[in-house]
Each structure stands twice: as C-alpha cells, then as structure tokens.
Amino acid sequence: MIRYAARRSGLAVLVALGVVVLTFLLARAVPSDPAGVWAGPRASAAERARVRVELGLDRPVTAQIASYVTGVLRGDWGLSVRTHRPVLADLLALLPGTLQMVLAGLAVGLAVGVPAGLVAARWYGRAPDTLVRSGALLSASIPTFWLALLLQTLFASRLGLLPIAGSGDRQVLAAHPVTTVTGLPLLDAVLTGNGAAAADLFDHLLLPALVVASYPAAVVARLVRASLLDAAGEPHIQMARSLGFPERAVLGRFALRLTWNPVLQLNALIFGYALVNTFLVEEVFDYPGLGRYAAEAVRSLDVPAVVGVTLLVALLYLAANLAVDLAQAALDPRIGLR
Structure with a gap:
C-alpha cells in the first residue's frame, strides 16, 4: 500500500509539472500584451518596455518557464496584471x-x-x-x-x-460574522453555531448547488x-x-x-x-x-491569472484522483499490489 501510494504521488507530481509547462506555453501563445495591460491603456512605449523588463517578458521563453516553475514551487505564482496582486493570494481568497x-x-x-x-x-x-x-x-x-x-x-x-x-447578504454577515474554522463559510457557520449566517449562506448556496x-x-x-x-x-x-x-x-x-x-x-x-x-x-x-x-x-488578457486558475484546477483534480486511488486501494487491497 505504501509503495502504491508513493508511486501514485510521484506520477501526480510529474503530471502537475507537465500541466504547469503546457499551460504556460499555451498562455504565451495567446496574442496579448501583458505589459500593456499592466501599464494601462495610456502608457507610453517606454513605460511598456520598462514593465516588460520588470515582469521578465523580455527573457527567452525557456528562461521564463524555468523561472515560473521555480516560483510555483516557492509559492510565487506571479502577479495579476489586472489586480496587481499575487495570483496565489487572489486564488486562495476565492477558492473556498x-x-x-x-x-x-x-x-x-x-x-x-x-x-x-x-x-x-x-x-x-x-x-x-x-x-x-x-x-x-x-x-x-x-x-x-x-x-x-x-x-x-x-x-x-x-x-x-x-x-x-x-x-451572502452583506448586512447579515456583518451583523453575524463567520469565524473561520475549515475555510468553507457555510460549514464554519454551522460548526460555530452561527445560525443566522448559516441560514443566509445556505439560502444563497442552494440554487447554485x-x-x-x-x-x-x-x-x-x-x-x-x-x-x-x-x-x-x-x-x-x-x-x-x-x-x-x-x-x-x-x-x-x-x-x-x-x-x-x-x-x-x-x-x-x-x-x-x-x-x-x-x-x-x-x-x-x-x-x-x-x-x-x-x-x-x-476578458482583460491577464495571462498570469489565467495560468494560475488553470494550474489550481489541475492540481485540485490531481489531488481528487489521488485521494480516490488511495481510497480504492484501502477498500480493495488487490489494487495496491498492481
């Protein structure tokens, strides 16, 4: 079982690395100007050139890929050219x-x-x-x-x-703030006994769910x-x-x-x-x-954000597949012997 889990985890890491590289290349193939989006529509050519250097867009593609992969491993997923915030911070705030x-x-x-x-x-x-x-x-x-x-x-x-x-209703959530426990707002409201917030969050979640x-x-x-x-x-x-x-x-x-x-x-x-x-x-x-x-x-041609969302979805999907594989191996020991 341990060897099976290690083998599946290693395969998931290789697939994730391939997703990072492929997504980066596809995003760079899109005809866009991230430097222009970052600098703004009224920026001069000199300002856009300066931004290209700051964002590393003037470097060869191989160097950009290596830098991006290294950054991802460090937790640096780049900066959003639309929000000017770290992409990973934006994603973690919206993921719950x-x-x-x-x-x-x-x-x-x-x-x-x-x-x-x-x-x-x-x-x-x-x-x-x-x-x-x-x-x-x-x-x-x-x-x-x-x-x-x-x-x-x-x-x-x-x-x-x-x-x-x-x-959620802003007034209800402001009057009954939810204490973070798991990161999932509705579950946190239930676990902390916040009935008013739980009811409001449930009402807003029901139709989308x-x-x-x-x-x-x-x-x-x-x-x-x-x-x-x-x-x-x-x-x-x-x-x-x-x-x-x-x-x-x-x-x-x-x-x-x-x-x-x-x-x-x-x-x-x-x-x-x-x-x-x-x-x-x-x-x-x-x-x-x-x-x-x-x-x-x-819509705003925010390449780092698009790459970040794609990478996060791929990682979550890989994690779900890995969890299912391990659960199946636990239910059926024969799977772990393959």
Missing part, C-alpha cells in the same frame, strides 16, 4: 466559495443519484426505472446556464423564496443502476436470494457494496467536471469564486 459550491453539488448529486439508481435497479423495466432513466437523461442533457436561469426565474423572481444572486448537482446526480444514478444490474448475476447475490433475503436487502446490503469502487472512481471525474462547470454557474448567479475571476482574467 468555489470549493463549497462544488462539494455541496457533489453531496446533493450523491444523495439523489445513489437512491435513484437503487430504485431503478429494484424495479428494472417498470415505471420507476423508466422515470429514473428519463430524469437522468434530462438532467445530464440540460445546459447549465439554462437550468441556472430557469431556477432563478422560478424560485427567486416568481416565488421569491431564495436570493437571485450573490454568496442544485445546478452543479444536476449532472453528477444523473451520472451516478445511471452508474449505480448499471452496476447493480451487473452484480445481480454474481454467485453471492444469487446465494442471498436463494436464502430468502428480500430483494431490497439483496440490492441494498450485498449488491450495493460492489458499486462503491466505480462510484468513487467516477467521483474524481465528476469533481473535475463540476469544478469547471461552476465557472458558468458563478457568472449567472454573480457568485464570487474562481469562475468569475477566470472570466475577468480572460
């Missing part, structure tokens, strides 16, 4: 909001998808199965921005039940259904049926255990998809996070 939305969406997706897949497998070929499959197809196919606008129109504009945008959860719920439901139907022919499942166990117990107690490894593996892919998918969601809901930061960076 995005991570909170992604984790909430995944939690809702699992909470809906696993029972739905179980119901579909239990009543295979009947009305509940058809309903789950149709709902999963619709949930996976509906465009993210359209679903976000639909939920905004229904629950915020028409019914007035939930906020239409933002991550439901939008993020739509695709994971559909994929998990279909995977659980397929895995349970495949497991129905396993000898120990047939043995459980022959011993008189009810079908609910056969699926829930025996067959469902065989689905956890595939579901864990799928969660890493879903995490990466949900993390990128939040960029559109944050734009629609005016939710402060990495998505809005990335969109503004692209």
Whole structure:
C-alpha cells in the first residue's frame, strides 16, 4: 500500500509539472500584451518596455518557464496584471466559495443519484426505472446556464423564496460574522453555531448547488443502476436470494457494496467536471469564486491569472484522483499490489 501510494504521488507530481509547462506555453501563445495591460491603456512605449523588463517578458521563453516553475514551487505564482496582486493570494481568497459550491453539488448529486439508481435497479423495466432513466437523461442533457436561469426565474423572481444572486447578504454577515474554522463559510457557520449566517449562506448556496448537482446526480444514478444490474448475476447475490433475503436487502446490503469502487472512481471525474462547470454557474448567479475571476482574467488578457486558475484546477483534480486511488486501494487491497 505504501509503495502504491508513493508511486501514485510521484506520477501526480510529474503530471502537475507537465500541466504547469503546457499551460504556460499555451498562455504565451495567446496574442496579448501583458505589459500593456499592466501599464494601462495610456502608457507610453517606454513605460511598456520598462514593465516588460520588470515582469521578465523580455527573457527567452525557456528562461521564463524555468523561472515560473521555480516560483510555483516557492509559492510565487506571479502577479495579476489586472489586480496587481499575487495570483496565489487572489486564488486562495476565492477558492473556498468555489470549493463549497462544488462539494455541496457533489453531496446533493450523491444523495439523489445513489437512491435513484437503487430504485431503478429494484424495479428494472417498470415505471420507476423508466422515470429514473428519463430524469437522468434530462438532467445530464440540460445546459447549465439554462437550468441556472430557469431556477432563478422560478424560485427567486416568481416565488421569491431564495436570493437571485450573490454568496451572502452583506448586512447579515456583518451583523453575524463567520469565524473561520475549515475555510468553507457555510460549514464554519454551522460548526460555530452561527445560525443566522448559516441560514443566509445556505439560502444563497442552494440554487447554485442544485445546478452543479444536476449532472453528477444523473451520472451516478445511471452508474449505480448499471452496476447493480451487473452484480445481480454474481454467485453471492444469487446465494442471498436463494436464502430468502428480500430483494431490497439483496440490492441494498450485498449488491450495493460492489458499486462503491466505480462510484468513487467516477467521483474524481465528476469533481473535475463540476469544478469547471461552476465557472458558468458563478457568472449567472454573480457568485464570487474562481469562475468569475477566470472570466475577468480572460476578458482583460491577464495571462498570469489565467495560468494560475488553470494550474489550481489541475492540481485540485490531481489531488481528487489521488485521494480516490488511495481510497480504492484501502477498500480493495488487490489494487495496491498492481
């Protein structure tokens, strides 16, 4: 198990290094003038030339890559040409909001998808199965921005039940400040017993989390259904049926255990998809996070910020894959022997 973990960790480091280099090269290939953005639209040619020297843009590309990789290892991800702040500081300030939305969406997706897949497998070929499959197809196919606008129109504009945008009411959060424990605002409010802030943060998070959860719920439901139907022919499942166990117990107690490894593996892919998918969601809901930061960076040709967001998303995805690999190895010791 230790050798397997070390091997997977080493591979993740190599992939991360490749992501850094590739992202840097792609960003430099974009026709833009970071020095001009940094200096401002009214800067003279001499000022832009001075900024190019200060930012190291006058050096060869290989030297820039080496300097950037060394800086990343030191925690220096460069300066944003739009905010004039360290990119890593900007990302760390915005990451909790995005991570909170992604984790909430995944939690809702699992909470809906696993029972739905179980119901579909239990009543295979009947009305509940058809309903789950149709709902999963619709949930996976509906465009993210359209679903976000639909939920905004229904629950915020028409019914007035939930906020239409933002991550929290400034007046509520000013009167009931959240003490940082984990870095996730809603979880911190719950852990510290800050009921007013928790309720407000939950109201603002609910609609974005439901939008993020739509695709994971559909994929998990279909995977659980397929895995349970495949497991129905396993000898120990047939043995459980022959011993008189009810079908609910056969699926829930025996067959469902065989689905956890595939579901864990799928969660890493879903995490990466949900993390990128939040960029559109944050734009629609005016939710402060990495998505809005990335969109503004692209609009202003802020190359260091674009590279930083891409690198952070890649690192989070690699970390999720590594965690899933280690969890699978813990559940199935045979994996660690490969």
